[in-house]
Amino acid sequence: MTIGIDKIGFATSNYVLKLDDLAEKRGIDPEKLSKGLLLKELSIAPITEDIITLGASAAESILSEKDKQEIDMVIVATESGTDQSKAAAVFIHGLLGIQPFARSFEIKEACYGATAALDYAKLHVKQYPQSKVLVIASDIAKYGAHTPGEPTQGAGSIAMLISQNPRILSFNEDNVAQTRDVMDFWRPNYSTTPFVNGIYSTQQYLDSLKSTWAEYQQRHKVSLKDFAAYCFHLPYPKLALKGMKKIMDKTLPEDQQQILKDNFDKSILYSQKVGNIYTGSLFLGLLSLLENSDNLKAGDKIVLFSYGSGAVAEIFSANVVDGYEQQLSTTRLQELDQRLPVSIPDYEQMFFEEAQLDENGNAYFSGYENQVYALTEIAEHQRKYIKVEKPL
Ligand code: CAA
DSSP: OOEEEEEEEEEOOOOEEEEHHHHHHHHHHIIIIIIISOOEEEEEETOOOOOOHHHHOOOOTTTOOHHHHHEEEEEEEEESOOOOSSHHHHHHHHHOOOSOOOEEEEEEEEEEEHHHHHHHHHHHHSSSTOEEEEEEEEEEEEOOTSSGGGGGGEEEEEEHHHHHOOOOOOEOOOEEEEEEOOEEEOOTTSSSSSEEEHHHHHHHHHHHHHHHHHHHHHHHHHHGGOOEEEOOOSHHHHHHHHHHHOOOOOTTTTHHHHHHHHHHHHHHTHHHHHHHOOGGGGHHHHHHHHHHSSSSSSEEEEEEEETTHHHHEEEEEEOOOOTGGSOOOOOOHHHTSEEOOOOHHHHHHHTTOOOOOTTTOOOOOOOTOSEEEEHHHHHHHEEEEEEEOSOO
C-alpha cells in the first residue's frame, strides 16, 4: 500500500507588504532584503484572520463533501495558537463540517510540528487504510516592527489530505530525526513575539541539516544523486540556499546539479512572496516546487528537510505520483499578485493589533468581507468564526 499526499492546498491573507517599501522606511538598502535574504513581499494578516481562519480556508480549497465524510483525524501544527487549551483543530473541524467521529488535536514543536503530524497520519492510514487524515500547518510569523526578523515575517496555512493511493506524492519509510536542546528561537507564554538569537539560529539550522543529512545518507545508503529535488524549511530563502550549497555534491554530472539548482529556485517562489509561515514553510516550498518545476516526472524522489527551533530536525523523502499535476493549481502566482498592498503605517497597525476586550470579554471586528473564513467577534472570551457567504 502507498500512503502520501492526495491533495494539498494553501491560504494566505489578502494583504501584502512590499519589502522595497519596508527597506525605504527603515533606511536599509533594499538589496539587503532582495539579495541578502532573497525576499520580495510578506503576507500581512489583519486581526480577523488567524491560524484557524487560514487553516480552514486552506482546507476548504481542496476538500470535497465526500472527503469531509471520510476524514477521521484533523491535526493542526502551529506555534501561534490562539488558545492554551482548546485545539485549533477542533474549531477547524467544526467550521469545515467534518463528520463527528474524528480525532482532532494540535501539535507543537516550532516550525517542525507538521512533519511529525504527517508521520502520525501515515501510521494511522497504515493501520486503517480507508482513513483520510487532514494535516494543517498554520502560522502567523510576527517578530515585531524594527526587529532584525521584521523582513522575515509572514502569514499562511498549508492543508494536506493524507490517504492511501495518493495522487500527488507517496511517502517513503526513511525518516531520520534529530533533537538538540538549544535556545535559538522561543516564545514564552507571556510574550506575543519570539525571542531570537538570530545568527545562532541560522547556525543551528545549517548544522542540523548537515548532521541529519549525513546520518540519513549513511542509514539509507543514498546520496544526492538519488533525488530530483531538495526542499528545505524556509524561514527566508537565502538560508535554504546556503543549505543547498552545503549539501551540493560537486562530483555529480553538471546537468544533474543544474536540475537540483533549478528545482531549488522553483521551490522558493511562493515563500519569496509570502514570507515565513513557520510550520507551513517547508510545505509551501514543496507546493511551489510541484506547481512550478518544468522537469519533475512520475517516480522522481524529493527529499525534505524540516527544522523547528529548539530544536528538532527531520529528513524524509517522497515519490512523485503519475498525473500529480492534475491535483495542483496553475494560477497561484497570479493569485498572490491580487493581494492588496499596505502602507507601512497600515502594516504596523494591522499586523500588531491586539483585541481590546471590554470588562465582559467582548470585542467586535469588521472588514473581513474579502476573507473565506473570519474571526468576527470575541464574546465572553469565546472566539466566534463564520464562513463568509460570498467573499469579495
Ligand atoms: N546587499 C546585499 N546583501 C546584503 C546587504 C546589501 N546591501 N547588506 C547585507 N546583506 C546580506 C548579508 O551579507 C547577509 O548575507 P549572508 O548571510 O550571505 O552573509 C544577509 O544580507 C543578512 O544580513 P545580516 O547577516 O546582517 O543579518 P540580518 O540583520 O538581516 O538578520 C537574521 C538576519 C538574523 C536571520 C534575521 O532575519 C532574524 O533574526 N530572523 C529570524 C530568525 C530566523 O529566521 N532564523 C532562521 C533559523 S531558525 C528557523 O529556521 C526557525 C524559524 O522559522 C524562525
